[in-house]
Amino acid sequence: MESFLDGTLALFGSYHATLIFFLGLVGGMLFGAIPGVNMLTLGAVLLPFTASMNPTEAVMMFSVIYCAGVFGGAITAILFNIPGAPENAPTCFDGYPMTQKGQAGKAIGAAVMCSAIGGVASAILMMTATGAIASFAIRAFGPQEIFALIFFGLAVSASIGAQTLWKGWLSVFVGLLIATIGTDPVAGIPRFNEGSIFGWEYSSYYLSAGIHFIPLILGFFAVSEVLSQSVSISKGTRERPKASLDFPSLSEFWQVRFTMIRSIFIGFFSGVLPGIGATLAAFLGYSQAQRWSKNRANFGKGELEGVVASETANNAATGAAMIPLLALGLPGGALTAMIMGIFQIHGMEPGPLIFINSHDLVWVTFAAMFWANVAIIGLGWLQTKTVVHILRIPFRWLAPGILILATVGAYGLRNLMIDVWVMFIAGVLGYLIKTTGYSAAGIVLGLILGELGESAFAKSMQLMDFDPMGFFNRPIAAVLLGLGILAIITSVISEIRGTEVQKALMD
Amino acid sequence: MSERFATSAEPAAPPFPPEDRQGNRMETATAARPSQIERFKGPIIEWLVWLAIAGFAYWQTIYFAKDIVGYPPGAAGWPRTICILMALGATGQLLYKLAGHDLAEPAPAAAKETHTGAHRVVQRLAIFALPFLFLYVSPWIGFYVAAPLFVITLMLLLEVRSPLAIAGVTLIVYALFLLLFTRFFFVALPNGRLDGFYEVNNAIIGFARMGL
Structure with a gap:
């Protein structure tokens, strides 16, 4: 405490540090x-x-950007169905339908409060x-886990x-398959970059x-x-969403308290593990909220609990992600x-000694992350009151700006025009996916986790002398695999039962 | 399903058609056959598409199926496993549908289409084609020339007819894009290969970075 x-x-004792704190906060949110x-x-x-900055202030500024940036991405996810970052993708599922129902203020209000609560809990x-x-996470979590x-x-x-469940899995498989394009993680052999289709040879850098x-x-x-x-x-069928400024009431928050608590633990646990991070946290938080909710049928149609789950989990992962970085020098993500x-x-080395050698830096960073999450409530509230008015601008005026921003965003990633082609092709496919019931989120999840999953699998198999039963000799891996298998079996059963019930109702 | 058939099996004139185990008239089932075929046509086509995707990807793995010392699955092991899982998943989906579990959620009532006609179809096709045309011409005429043309064309396709709105939105989007990406982030966007356009693009970049 001291x-x-x-x-x-x-x-807050130094004008300079306070200024950097607020610049990081506003910059991250914007x-x-x-x-x-x-x-x-x-x-x-x-x-x-x-x-040229003091290392304490520099680390503090980046920590604040991290907290604020993860929250900021929720705004566009809710208003325009455009996640600011992959970890905000599950926020789209219910946030955007809420906007379409005229509940944008409520959705953003929930995102503000839940990001702050998740982040503060994680910081504590x-x-x-x-x-x-x-030390537990690193000792207990090897490639198998x-x-x-x-x-x-x-x-x-x-x-x-x-x-349906099948469409979800097929979408994930597409994502996993796309993730194999590039080089294999064991020997760096290029994959799918050259070949031949009925005599037509192709090759692509x-x-x-x-x-x-x-x-x-x-x-x-x-x-x-x-x-x-x-x-x-x-077609003349577009209905303009209403720019509502209603915040969720206290009773609405009270109703989702267990979802919040569950998402905090899911987010924190996922965030601690290097490479897993906030994206899986948000997806897991959302899927578990749907699994345990009384209103599971409303998920995907504008259920407040869906926004609460994903936004709590992704911000809960931010504090946790700092743990392996500071304690062991293992960064868990890009930021x-x-x-x-x-x-x-600055010639410093994170690791156990940093808590002794750079005590001030560690605690200024911790304090900054705590206060950044608290400040999200105030600034997020102000942002909500202003940004919701964007919905008053006709979509016909916003569309060109969104496409230009997306084009430059995709191009600026690697300065490759082909990234922009990929984006627009994905856009057309995404449009078709919406009409066929497959899941764009499933493809993205498979793509993000595919490479990491293959790499972990390859390392695991080498460590276990290619005996797959070795997974079950490690308690945590065995429990997680068992739970995964159980989840698949129960979801298949509930899918079949669900359609049986639906069929009976129709009959 | 059986209940539905049972209720529809009203007393029929002799000779009575044979009944199945649930007491349904076989005639009813026979009559339903063409619609069943229609019903399963979609899932079978969907299954074939998935098999084609999985099969194609599996086929292409032969070009990098190289052995890796100390790693028997090799470079192709993981992608091939995914292809097999994809084929199995698609087959599972087909069997699930053939077993009658394909009752999709009823689609929400769609708003009535008020704008119809051939020119509307052309409009929709143009909306889809415009981004690709923009991407195709950008390397030739430069992004800085193509971007405002893209904004104006898209707004016209979205039925904005007010010159003030078109000019205002184009100006704001273009100014923000130049300020943010060209002046502050130095994003090196294509500046054109064609004579004339290259010079115009560079002049715009120079203008955006004036004073730096």
Whole structure:
């Protein structure tokens, strides 16, 4: 507690540190909310300038950008069905239908409160148990457990956004297959970059680098939504969403308290593990909320609980992601890797000794993340009151801007025009997917987790001398695999029972 | 389903057609056959499409199916497993549908289409084609020239007819894009290969970065 108060005093006792704190906060929220750019863009732009900054302030600023950026992405997900980052994708499922029903204010209000609550809870857990959690996670989680966790995550999240379980799994398989394009993780052999189709030979440098998930996300969510709305305009069927400013009531929050608590633990647990991060946290949080909810039939149609689950989980992962970074020097994602870069620029080495050698830096960072999440409530409220008015602008005026931003966002990733082609092709496919009941989210989930899953599987098999039963000799991996298999079996049974009930009702 | 058939099996004139185990008239089942075929045509086509995708991907793995020392599955092991799972998943989906479990959720009542006609179809096709045309011409005439043309064309396709709105939106989008991506983030967008356009694009970039 004393260290936390010292950190808070150091943060707000200096005009310079306070200014950097608020710049990071506002910057993260804005960049998270602009389609086509995200907190990583801001981080990449600011990284070179950290060389001339005090390391404590630099690390603090990036931590604040991380918290604010994960929240900021929810705004566009709710208003336009465009997730600011992959971890906001599940927020679209219910956030955007709420906007269409004239409940945008309620959805954003829930995102503000739940991001703040998830983030604050995560920061408290981080402050109290960093050392213990880090050493447990790293000792107990090897490649086998990582693979088992990914399997479990896919097993419980596969049907998200799909009409049936089968369509959900097929969507995930497409994502997993797209993830294999590029190079194999064991020997670096190029895959699907050259070959022959009935005598027509093809070869592509682009494919040897793999298909990046950002153009696909922009295509599946942003471009397909613009196409869908444009077609509605041409059919004369588009209804303009109302710009409502109603916040969720306290009783509504009270009704979803268990969802919030569950999502905090899911988010924190997923965030601690390097490479897993906030994306799986958000998908797991959402799928578990749907599984346990009394209103599960309303999920995907504008259920507040869906927004609560995904936004609590993804922000709960932010504090947790700092644990392996600070305690062991293992960055879990792109932004934490940038923070690792700041340490290197300043000749510092994160690890157990950082708590002794750089005590001030650690506690200023912890305090900044705590207060950033608290500040999200105030700034998020202000942002809600202003940003909802964007809905008053006719969609015909917004559509060109969204497409230009998405185009530059996809191109700017690697300066490749083909990324933009991939985005627009994904946009058309996303439009078709909407009409056939398959899940764009499932494809994105498979794509994001595919590479990591294959890598963990290959390492596991090598460690276990290619004996698959070795997974069951490790308790955590065995439990996760068992739960994953159980989740698949129960979801198949409930799918069949569900249609039986539906059939009986129709008869 | 059986209940529905049972209720529809009203007393029929002799000779009575044979009954199945549930007491349904076989005639009823026979009469339903053409619609059943129609009903399963879609799922079978869907299954064939999935098999084609999985089969094609599996076929292409032969071009990188190389052995890796100390890793018997090799480079093709993982993608081939996914192809097999995809084929199994598609087959599972087909069997599930053939077993009569394909009752999709009833679609929400669609709003009545008020704009119809051939020109509307052309409009929709143009909406889909425009982004690809924009991508095709961008490397030739440069992104800085193509972007405002794209914005104006899209707005016209979306039935914006007010010159003020078209000019205002184009100006705002273009100014924000230049400020954010060209001036602050230095995104190196294509600046055209054709004579004339290259110079125009560079002039716009120079203007956006004036004073830097």
